[in-house]
Amino acid sequence: MAKISGLGKVKQNITPRLVVCAVISFLCISVDRQSNYLNPVRETLSFVVYPIQLAVDLQIGLIETISSYLKTQKTLINDMEKLRTENLQLSVRAQRYSAVKRENSRLRDLLDFPVVPNQRTIVANILSIDTKSGSQQIVVNKGENTGAQVGQAMVDVHGVIGQVIKVGPYSSTGLLITDPKHSIPVELNRTGLRALVTGIDESKKLSLSFVPIDADVVTGDLVVSSGLGNRFPSGYPVGTIKSVARVKGESFADISVEPISDLTFSREVLLVGSPSQNQGAE
Amino acid sequence: MSTLQTFGRERNRSDLIFAVTSIIFGFMLTAIPFPDWLSDLKPNWIGLFVFYWCITAPQRVGVVFCFITGMLLDVQHGSSLGEHALCLSFIAYFAVTNHRRFILYPSIQQSIVIFFVIFLYGLIIANIQRFSSNITFEWGVLYQAMITAIAWPWFQLILGELRRLLTYRS
Numbered sequence: 403m404a405k406i407s408g409l410g411k412v413k414q415n416i417t418p419r420l421v422v423c424a425v426i427s428f429l430c431i432s433v434d435r436q437s438n439y440l441n442p443v444r445e446t447l448s449f450v451v452y453p454i455q456l457a458v459d460l461q462i463g464l465i466e467t468i469s470s471y472l473k474t475q476k477t478l479i480n481d482m483e484k485l486r487t488e489n490l491q492l493s494v495r496a497q498r499y500s501a502v503k504r505e506n507s508r509l510r511d512l513l514d515f516p517v518v519p520n521q522r523t524i525v526a527n528i529l530s531i532d533t534k535s536g537s538q539q540i541v542v543n544k545g546e547n548t549g550a551q552v553g554q555a556m557v558d559v560h561g562v563i564g565q566v567i568k569v570g571p572y573s574s575t576g577l578l579i580t581d582p583k584h585s586i587p588v589e590l591n592r593t594g595l596r597a598l599v600t601g602i603d604e605s606k607k608l609s610l611s612f613v614p615i616d617a618d619v620v621t622g623d624l625v626v627s628s629g630l631g632n633r634f635p636s637g638y639p640v641g642t643i644k645s646v647a648r649v650k651g652e653s654f655a656d657i658s659v660e661p662i663s664d665l666t667f668s669r670e671v672l673l674v675g676s677p678s679q680n681q682g683a684e
Numbered sequence: 685m686s687t688l689q690t691f692g693r694e695r696n697r698s699d700l701i702f703a704v705t706s707i708i709f710g711f712m713l714t715a716i717p718f719p720d721w722l723s724d725l726k727p728n729w730i731g732l733f734v735f736y737w738c739i740t741a742p743q744r745v746g747v748v749f750c751f752i753t754g755m756l757l758d759v760q761h762g763s764s765l766g767e768h769a770l771c772l773s774f775i776a777y778f779a780v781t782n783h784r785r786f787i788l789y790p791s792i793q794q795s796i797v798i799f800f801v802i803f804l805y806g807l808i809i810a811n812i813q814r815f816s817s818n819i820t821f822e823w824g825v826l827y828q829a830m831i832t833a834i835a836w837p838w839f840q841l842i843l844g845e846l847r848r849l850l851t852y853r854s
Contacts, residue, residue: 416746416747416777416780416781417777419746419747419748420747420773420774420776420777423747423748423751423769423770423773424770424773424774426751426766426769427751427754427766427767427770427773428766428770429766430755430764430765430766430769431764431765431766431767431770431812434764434765434766435764440765443755443765444759444765447755447756447759450756450759451711451756451759451760454708454711454712454715454760455715455760457712458712458715458716459715462716462717528717529715530714530715530717530761530762531717539761539762539763540762541760541762568762575762
């Protein structure tokens with residue numbers, strides 16, 4: 403049926419090629435896991451991959467624009483109404499905010515507490531999310547060109563989602579808080595109890611580690627970042643307590659936390675903070 | 685299996701160009717974000733494209749081509765450099781050395797082979813990524829392999845027709 407030509411050459415040198423490629427791959431994997439020596443290679447290759455990502459991103463943007471044109475007048479009017487009331491409420495709250503901010507800084511002065519006033523933020527779009535196969539990472543479209551740095555916190559509209567671990571020329575990779583390799587120092591909003599939130603190998607679940615078994619933790623408590631370790635800015639929501647299990651004889655309670663932001667619905671993230679002074683917050 | 689015919693040597697160059705274009709298209713398909721509950725049902729596009737080209741144009745697309753594709757895929761996924769490259773190199777080796785046999789299989793049997801290849805690929809990737817911890821199994825890998833196997837007959841039909849159209853025109 404099929405007429406095949408020119409195959410003699412293929413078979414002869416394919417095995418050595420495979421061996422060479424496999425050896426290079428193994429070397430790359432082990433080197434890349436332990437160090438940053440391969441970052442130049444990654445950056446060079448990302449020059450090829452980035453335009454592809456960008457093209458897809460543009461198309462998605464286009465679809466969103468078109469679907470926004472197709473909204474009916476009624477929904478628009480409704481939205482408008484809703485936004486107007488919301489705006490009113492928010493502006494009232496904003497007036498309160500400035501007063502509270504002044505009060506807060508005054509109190510902090512009294513306490514002689516270091517304040518990080520206006521942290522630098524970069525708005526980035528999510529290019530791809532890989533929340534399967536062991537590691538939970540996202541790629542965003544801001545890199546060295548806009549001043550993204552390794553160690554910056556990634557925050558979306560609801561709260562903390564992760565931190566930047568690799569920065570390319572035009573894109574950077576973030577490790578999500580749900581990754582098993584990731585931990586973030588937190589405190590409970592209600593009681594001020596400090597603990598560590600670690601990702602576990604199930605998506606959309608976190609665990610609150612090192613909480614004594616008799617600690618005051620209730621389902622529904624808000625967990626916010628504590629800012630210890632100087633990597634994450636303090637006060638951003640991380641999640642809510644989902645369940646608390648106290649096993650007799652254990653010294654720590656088994657607490658699971660539900661992340662506050664659902665990545666399925668967010669398209670933009672903020673890269674917050676300059677990680678210049680941090681060391682080893684992981 | 686007329687669509688899987690390997691063409692004569694004069695088509696080699698246009699094959700390579702077409703292969704590169706289709707791989708780029710494959711990267712775009714991979715980059716399309718899927719909602720979380722659907723993400724297991726996303727076919728392994730790069731696996732499909734790479735397998736197709738190794739089967740039908742083994743003179744042009746081989747281990748090295750797939751190795752480079754894998755490196756680019758690693759950059760796209762943000763995984764450590766070399767994971768996908770390793771797996772795709774082995775897939776290419778398997779496909780190129782068995783392509784004569786594969787072409788003669790009926791399409792159900794082809795799909796079964798694709799299923800096992802993609803399943804193994806997914807398993808290896810998932811387990812390289814947790815080198816240190818114990819070996820685990822995720823259902824997502826199985827679903828993805830199934831979807832990819834189901835997609836294969838249509839995939840190779842469409843790509844074969846496209847290829848024929850393009851080569852006749854030029």
